[in-house]
Amino acid sequence: MNAPHPVPSRLAAAEAEAHRLDADDPGHRHLFLVPPADGGRYAEAAYLAGNSLGLQPRATRDELLADLDAWGHLGVEGHLEAERPWLPYHEMLTAPAARLVGALPAETVVMNSLTVNLHLLMVSFYRPQGRRTRIVIEDSAFPSDSYAVRSQARFHGLDPDSTVVRLRPRPGEDTLRTSDVCDFLAAEGDTVALVLLGGVNYLTGELMDIPAITAAGRAAGAVVGWDLAHAAGNVPLSLHDWDVDFAAWCSYKYLNSGPGALAGVFVHERHVGDPGLPRFEGWWSTEAATRFEMTPTSRPPATVEAWQISNPPIFAMGPVRTSLELFDRVGMPALRERSVRLTGYLERLLDEVTADRPLTVVTPRDPRRRGCQLSVRIGVGSANELTKRLRHEHGVIADAREPDIVRFAPVPLYSTYHDCWRVADALAATVEAAS
Ligand SMILES: Cc1ncc(COP(=O)(O)O)c(C=O)c1O
Secondary structure: OOOOOOOOOOHHHHHHHHHHHHHHHOHHHHHHHOEEOOOOOOOOEEEEOOOOOOOOOOOOHHHHHHHHHHHHHHHHHHHHHHHOOOOOHHHHHHHHHHHHOOOOOHEEEOOOHHHHHHHHHHHHHHEEEEEEEEEEEEOOOOOOOOOHHHHHHHHHHOOOOHHEEEEEEOOOOOOOOHHHHHHHHHHHHHHHEEEEEEEEEOOEEOOOOOHHHHHHHHHHHHHHHHHOOOOOOOOOOOOOOOOEEEEOOOOOOOOOOOOOOEEEEEEOOOOOOOOOOOOOOOHHHHHHHHHHOOOOOOOOOOOHHHHOOOOOOOOHHHHHHHHHHHHHHHHHEEEEHHHHHHHHHHHHHHHHHHHOOOEOOOOOOOOHHHHOOOOEEOOOHHHHHHHHHHHHOOOEEEEEEOOOEEEEEEEOOOOOOOHHHHHHHHHHHHHOOOO
């Protein structure tokens, strides 16, 4: 352990306040395994990287072992006879996943991984025709999305450079304005086949106005899909009521289902069952009731399950099921309220630290325009180096996005006010005040 470092007096006094706030607003940290600190004065890490990989719920191991035991005891008979039979296992995830994103069960399924799902959805929903060929993303889209849409353009014989439109913030601004996105769609929407944006931007933490942009895209005649990797489990969503065409999200960030965990898919009710939509199929795309009649042609159900292809990996579904049960138990409205309090508290401390240092919070200040993540631009030095020092000298785990962004996500399920205080304290000790 390193020796205690001198802390600025204002922040030192704030530590007691952080403990008081934790006593009043404790969250659910006891339900999670928190990694030990790898440096600094405290035993546990201050884990602020749930926007990258969420922590492991304590319940996950036993639930997973129970599924594994069923295989050991039953072999192939587990498909029907396991306590949680494998054939309909994925159905246990559908209702809680649908509740989480504000969807109908017929619109929601858990399967595959995120980028794979985006491709499967674009098979159905990116259908360039005539002059309507373009795909709109944000310039700071996660690279996987950028590669995915560019490869879709190439797949259709189109030039990705002219087909993919990258929306940029105004000069001197860090985040996109909803009105600029809507104005673009009103002006040029007749050339747009697909709008595919991140619900919460991975880099800046900006929460887009999903209903407004969806309405603008659809009014322009485009299909509107959302990558909700940073939104699912972070902010309340009402995908059905917002008329979103399709969406996909991963489960390893705010849904705490483990590295590379299975992902979620939403297809709006108006599209499920549409025989005109192209789709890739396998034996899990056909209706469950007649699947084992082994016919040469499929009978897809009029639900999003028609987008499934393979039989699902049960041991990967277990952690998602366990996590979704937690979200059901605690409830997204309560989590969002705690999230606004916790992130507001971190913002207040960061304001004190950044005031005289080369650090800028680039996430919108309005809580309605962000989830729990705050992104800090580092004016001097490397973001990677800074996160290493935070971790090894202070036990604060955050993540860096080169060249100059460090992301901090106080996750309402398990983060504490004291974690937030440790971030501010560690930044103050690590980044020299500007002279
Ligand atoms: C916004 C976003 N989209 C896509 C991905 C890629 O996800 P996957 O590797 O699960 O396909 C990520 C991964 O972090 C992401 O943050």
